[in-house]
Amino acid sequence: MSGGVDSAVAAARAVEAGHDVTGIHLALSRNPASYRSGARGCCTIEDANDARRATDVIGIPFYVWDLSERFHEDVVEDFMDEYAAGRTPNPCLRCNEKIKFAAVLNRALDLGFDAVATGHYAQLRTGPDRSIEMHRAVDHGKDQSYVLGVLDQDQLAHSIFPLGGSTKADVRLEAAARGLLVADKPDSHDICFVADGDNTGWLREKLGDRSPHHSGPIVDESGEVLGEHQGSYGFTIGQRKGLRLGVPAADGKPRFVLDIEPVSGTVTVGPRERLAVDRIIGRSPRWCGTVPSRLEGTVQLRAHGDEHRARVRVGSAGVEIELLDPAYGIAPGQAAVIYDGTRVVGSATIAGTSRAS
Amino acid sequence: MPEDPVYLDHAATTPMLPAAIEAMSAHLADVGNPNSLHASGRHARRVVEESRETIAQALNCSPGEVVFTSGGTESDNLALKGIYWARQAADPARTRILTTSVEHHAVLDPLLWLVEAGGVEVEFLPVDRQGRVDVEAMRDAVDRGPGSVALISAMWANNEVGTLQPVQEIVALAAPHGIPVHTDAVQAIGTVPVDFAGSGVDALTFTGHKLGGPYGVGVLVVRRQIEVSALAHGGGQERDIRSGTLDAPAIAGLAAAVELAVKHQPEHATRVAALRDDLVRRVVEVVPDAHVHGAPIELGAGARLPGNAHLGFPGCEGDSLLMLLDARGIECSTGSACSAGVPQPSHVLLAMGCTDEAARHSLRFSLGHTSTSADVDAVVAAIGPVVERARAGSRRSR
Numbered sequence: 001m002s003g004g005v006d007s008a009v010a011a012a013r014a015v016e017a018g019h020d021v022t023g024i025h026l027a028l029s030r031n032p033a034s035y036r037s038g039a040r041g042c043c044t045i046e047d048a049n050d051a052r053r054a055t056d057v058i059g060i061p062f063y064v065w066d067l068s069e070r071f072h073e074d075v076v077e078d079f080m081d082e083y084a085a086g087r088t089p090n091p092c093l094r095c096n097e098k099i100k101f102a103a104v105l106n107r108a109l110d111l112g113f114d115a116v117a118t119g120h121y122a123q124l125r126t127g128p129d130r131s132i133e134m135h136r137a138v139d140h141g142k143d144q145s146y147v148l149g150v151l152d153q154d155q156l157a158h159s160i161f162p163l164g165g166s167t168k169a170d171v172r173l174e175a176a177a178r179g180l181l182v183a184d185k186p187d188s189h190d191i192c193f194v195a196d197g198d199n200t201g202w203l204r205e206k207l208g209d210r211s212p213h214h215s216g217p218i219v220d221e222s223g224e225v226l227g228e229h230q231g232s233y234g235f236t237i238g239q240r241k242g243l244r245l246g247v248p249a250a251d252g253k254p255r256f257v258l259d260i261e262p263v264s265g266t267v268t269v270g271p272r273e274r275l276a277v278d279r280i281i282g283r284s285p286r287w288c289g290t291v292p293s294r295l296e297g298t299v300q301l302r303a304h305g306d307e308h309r310a311r312v313r314v315g316s317a318g319v320e321i322e323l324l325d326p327a328y329g330i331a332p333g334q335a336a337v338i339y340d341g342t343r344v345v346g347s348a349t350i351a352g353t354s355r356a357s
Numbered sequence: 358m359p360e361d362p363v364y365l366d367h368a369a370t371t372p373m374l375p376a377a378i379e380a381m382s383a384h385l386a387d388v389g390n391p392n393s394l395h396a397s398g399r400h401a402r403r404v405v406e407e408s409r410e411t412i413a414q415a416l417n418c419s420p421g422e423v424v425f426t427s428g429g430t431e432s433d434n435l436a437l438k439g440i441y442w443a444r445q446a447a448d449p450a451r452t453r454i455l456t457t458s459v460e461h462h463a464v465l466d467p468l469l470w471l472v473e474a475g476g477v478e479v480e481f482l483p484v485d486r487q488g489r490v491d492v493e494a495m496r497d498a499v500d501r502g503p504g505s506v507a508l509i510s511a512m513w514a515n516n517e518v519g520t521l522q523p524v525q526e527i528v529a530l531a532a533p534h535g536i537p538v539h540t541d542a543v544q545a546i547g548t549v550p551v552d553f554a555g556s557g558v559d560a561l562t563f564t565g566h567k568l569g570g571p572y573g574v575g576v577l578v579v580r581r582q583i584e585v586s587a588l589a590h591g592g593g594q595e596r597d598i599r600s601g602t603l604d605a606p607a608i609a610g611l612a613a614a615v616e617l618a619v620k621h622q623p624e625h626a627t628r629v630a631a632l633r634d635d636l637v638r639r640v641v642e643v644v645p646d647a648h649v650h651g652a653p654i655e656l657g658a659g660a661r662l663p664g665n666a667h668l669g670f671p672g673c674e675g676d677s678l679l680m681l682l683d684a685r686g687i688e689c690s691t692g693s694a695c696s697a698g699v700p701q702p703s704h705v706l707l708a709m710g711c712t713d714e715a716a717r718h719s720l721r722f723s724l725g726h727t728s729t730s731a732d733v734d735a736v737v738a739a740i741g742p743v744v745e746r747a748r749a750g751s752r753r754s755r
Contacts, residue, residue, distance in 0.1 A: 022684065063680045110750035111677060 001025050001054065001062070003047030004187075006119030006163060008054035008180045009171050013162035014117045015058055021117070023055035023062040024104065028071040029193065050182050057179050067103055074098035076193060083203050083233040086262035087333025090147070090303060091191055093347070097150035097286065105158055115158045120144045122344075123164035124156060131289045132156040135342040139167040146300050149337035149347035150286045200234035207233060216265025218245065221258070226269065232260050235267050238275055238329020245269070256329065276326035277355055282319035282336050282348025289345075297340040299323070301330050301350070312338055312345075319348040363687045363735045367567075367664060367725025368516055368544060374569035374614050374726070381571055381610030391603045392594060401605045408612030415619040416546070416561075418553035418578050424595045425603055428575035429543045429564035430463040435577050435588055436539040436560045437467045437510060439598060441477065443584035444507040444537070451507035454479045455498050457490040457522065458708035459515050463562075464541055465704075468510075477507075481708075487652045487660075488520035488709045496530045503534035511538070513545035513561075517692040517705045517721060518651030519665025521549065528557040537583055543567050547618030548626060548662050559583050565607070569726060570614030574607040629724045630654075630663035632733055636722060637666050639737040644744050646671050650706065650719060664724035667692060669711075673718045673747035681743040682720075687735055692721035 001007040001023045014021045025048050048064060055062035075094045082089035105116045121137035122145040134156055137143040151159065163171055168187075175182060190197035218227040227245045229235070234242070239257040249255055249271070256275055259268040280301075285291075293314055298307040299321055309324040321336055330353050338345040364372075373381075384404055389397030391405045406420070413420040426432045437454070444451045454468060458481040471477045482494045490511060499506055509531050514521050524540050531538050537559040545551050547568040553561055560583060564575035577599075579585060587593070591600030618625075634654055641647050650667040652660035670678060675691040682689060692703055702716035722736065 020684075022680065061680065061683050063676065065676075107750055110746070111681065112746050 001051040002119070003050035003054075003182065003185075004119070005172060005175045005180065005182045005185055006121075006168075008051070008058070008119075008182050009175050009178070010117055010119040010160075010162045011055070011060065012058045012174075012178055012180070014160060015060060017162070019115075019117070019160075021058075021060045022113070023051060023058075023060050024108075025051045025062070025064045026071075026099070026104065027064050027066045028068055028099075050185070054180050054182055057181075065104065065107070067099055070103050071095070071099055079191075080203070080207055082333045084207055084262065085333075086232060086260035088236045088331035089333045090335055091193075092147040092303070093150050093335050096147055101151055101155040101159060105155065109158065115160050117160035117162060119163055120148055120161050121163050121168075122148050122161045123342075124159065124161055127289070129290075134288055134344045135164075136339070136344075137164045142168045145339075145344050146303050146305075146335070146337050149288070149335060149344050151288060152286060153289050156288060200231070203233045204231055207231075216267065218243065218267045218269060220249075220255075221268060221270045221274065229267055232262050232265050232267055235260055237331040243269060272328060274355070275328040275330075277328070277330045277353040278323045278326045279354040280321040280323070280330065280336055280350055281317070281352045282321060283351040285314070285319050285346055285348040287346035292345060295338065295340060295345060297338060297345065300337045300339065301327060302334050307339065310338075318351065321348075361686070363732045365687065365689045365722040365724060365728065365732060365736065367728070368519075368662075368721065368723035369690055370566045370572070371569055371725040372727055373566075373571060373610070374617055376617055377570050377610040377614040380613035381606045384606035384609050387605070389605070391605055392592065401603075404605045404609050405603050408608045411612040412576065412615050415615045416551060416553045416578060417555060419581075421581055421596075422553070422578050424577045424579055424599050425608055426575045426577055426595075426599055427573055427601075428566075429461075429541065429562055431588075432562035432564070432575050432577035433461070433463040433539075433541055434467045435585065435599060436562060436579065437464065437508065438471065438588055439585035440537055440539065440560065440583060441471060441507050442586035445476075446586070447584070448504075450505055452476060452478055453498075453502070453505045454508050454510065455482060455495060455506060456480070456510045457482055457484060457512065459484050459488055459490070459517075459520075459705045460510065460512055461516055461541055461543070464510055464512065484520075484708050486710050488515055488518045488650075488705065489652065490522055490527075492523055492526045492530070495527060499530055499534060499536065503536065506531075506534070506536045509536055509538045511540055513540045513542035513551065514549060514662050515651070515705060516544050517703055518667045518709070519544075519662035519723075520651045521545075521660055521662070524556060524558060532557060544662060546615065547622050548629075548664060549658070550622060551619075553578050560585075565611040565614060568614055568618040570611040571607045574604055574611045576611075625726060626658060626663040629726075629728060630658065632724050632728055632730060633664055633666050633722075635730070636724075636733045636736060637668070639733070640666075640668060640740050643737060643741045644670060647740075647744075650709070650711070662723075664728070666722040666724070667719060668722070669715060669719050670744050670747070671715075671718055672751060673744055674751045675717055675719050677747040677750050678720050678743060681746055682736075682739060685735075685739045685743070687739055690721045690723070691719060 011021055011023055052062050075091050078094055079089050079091045121142040123135040125133045127133040136145045194202045215230055217225045218229050219225050235257045237257055240254055253271050255269040256272055258270045258274055295312040299310045300307055308327050311322045313320045332350050334350050335347045336350050337347040389401035391401040409420045409423045412423050468479045472479050480498050483491050511522050511527050528538050539560040540558045541562045542551055543564050546563045560579040566572040585598040587598050589600055593600050648669050650669055702713050706716035
């Protein structure tokens with residue numbers, strides 16, 4: 001329970017469904033004071049207290065589990081390594097894969113619990129072959145199946161998502177009706193361990209010598225130097241804002257980040273059409289159930305991103321995704337989550353893309 | 358959750374005694390600031406002063422030595438900072454404070470704050486494996502420069518492991534040099550005999566809610582001859598060292614609780630110690646490698662608080678045990694404080710020489726005036742399966 005409205009209502013619904021529920025708040029910072037202050041996301045003392053009050057309203061026990069070491073190793077270190085390598089990671093997926101539905105779930109199972117219930121917006125159903133299927137939430141604006149696309153069948157079999165059939169608006173109303181004072185708490189959007197949402201500033205401070213280049217050239221596709229940057233980790237493929245190029249392009253069109261080369265520290269920019277991608281190679285695939293060999297479905301390539309029609313082939317080289325229409329600004333390191341209709345099939349980390357010719 | 362929890366966390370807070378509730382309730386509707394001069398004020402003042410006399414009589418101090426505060430933390434802060442500042446102002450050579458390495462955070466943290474503010478050197482003297490401070494080390498520290506010691510603070514009884522400290526011996530080594538001694542007796546009043554004048558200490562902290570009185574009210578008993586600088590400035594209501602309108606109803610409740618707790622201390626201690634001994638013996642029968650931390654209970658009433666059973670369960674995480682017992686309606690503690698609920702290894706157990714792991718596998722059961730043999734039965738019935746579960750949990754996390 002993060003201290004927010006979703007996990008509080010999820011807990012209350014789990015109790016009503018007849019489960020014996022215990023509230024768990026995760027302490028993920030090795031030094032809580034160093035994380036953001038104010039009740040905005042998770043991990044602050046205020047958030048822990050909000051969660052504790054919610055459990056008292058619901059009438060269930062409450063504990064704080066200290067998973068800060070695991071979180072640092074599995075999520076924060078990975079986040080830094082990925083940026084240092086010029087990629088754009090999604091730490092929420094890592095946290096779900098390694099922390100919430102692994103470290104927490106395993107400890108809970110050992111202590112005699114049967115499942116982890118969270119406030120994620122996604123739906124679980126039993127499929128025709130008795131396996132557990134995960135589907136997009138009813139509230140498409142809040143759907144979080146993307147960040148859960150890393151869960152395998154075993155993890156799904158021990159998961160409960162009580163909110164998947166509701167809209168956020170209904171959840172807020174229900175929280176208020178239940179007397180949960182977190183009902184009006186704003187949603188969290190930023191990365192929980194980055195204070196103020198200042199990703200670049202955080203990376204500059206934490207990466208230190210791990211990033212080979214704290215500055216480097218910004219070039220166009222011909223190699224002409226257009227400007228300087230203060231660290232390639234401050235850029236994401238497809239980024240348009242914050243390039244600080246004094247001179248406009250000759251054709252007057254906006255320029256976007258096309259490539260980040262961390263070894264030389266070179267950031268390449270160019271026009272939007274050069275971002276078009278129609279082939280994606282994914283690594284480290286995670287499958288929710290049976291591994292498909294071939295599939296025609298859709299892929300989602302970033303959190304809250306669009307669905308793209310795609311043909312997916314699983315081979316020895318990884319997951320090959322062929323997009324039927326080109327996509328723009330696809331950043332290596334993000335997850336490609338594969339859907340068959342509303343059902344999540346699995347996911348892979350984007351390793352490489354190739355441009356439509 | 359079960360309707361009636363088995364409450365074995367009396368060292369954290371203990372239920373109010375019915376007589377204290379009655380005494381407090383009797384004044385809740387009264388108007389009157391004890392410092393006002395009219396009839397209502399005089400009535401409130403009378404409640405406060407009669408309460409002060411009741412407390413003084415119970416603890417063998419004079420009424421003028423009883424300074425009302427908001428509780429243990431304020432009393433400790435007032436004693437440590439207030440006496441240090443006054444002693445320092447009188448002689449700038451007094452730059453050292455001696456204390457034990459097992460104090461409550463209400464003593465540790467003000468001392469660390471004084472160190473950070475500059476000019477003070479605090480020596481945290483070692484304890485033995487039972488948690489008893491090394492008196493010879495304390496003596497050596499004094500002898501290295503008696504004139505530079507501003508203050509000694511040593512708790513009467515440890516809140517986590519229940520070990521009683523040799524306060525008399527500390528007073529004996531401090532007195533020849535005129536060094537004032539403060540003691541945090543929050544856990545001691547009503548559980549072991551405490552005689553302020555007889556003990557020779559100069560300042561003593563206690564609080565209402567640990568002895569059957571209300572929350573939010575406590576006392577610093579401090580000798581008249583001891584100079585204490587004020588922390589919070591205002592009306593100077595309490596001897597000019599503590600300001601703030603006195604809470605007459607709470608003070609009446611506190612006095613009623615102190616009077617009863619001290620009066621019934623001998624039979625209370627005997628009854629609770631018997632329950633505690635039964636609990637320890639039967640838990641060890643179920644979990645053979647469980648062991649007592651702190652002074653061995655065989656040493657008797659002079660070594661350990663009667664209601665404290667601090668037990669180590671090898672191979673378990675203390676917070677897993679706590680959670681699993683809570684789920685069965687049994688409420689106890691890991692004994693260490695935490696702000697966001699994140700368990701930290703106890704500084705007390707670490708000071709006693711426990712490894713980090715041993716410091717984490719502990720539980721504190723603390724019995725009090727409402728404890729019964731049925732509570733003990735409930736723990737004995739639950740502890741076996743709970744320890745088994747917790748062991749499974751910590752094996753995996755390794």
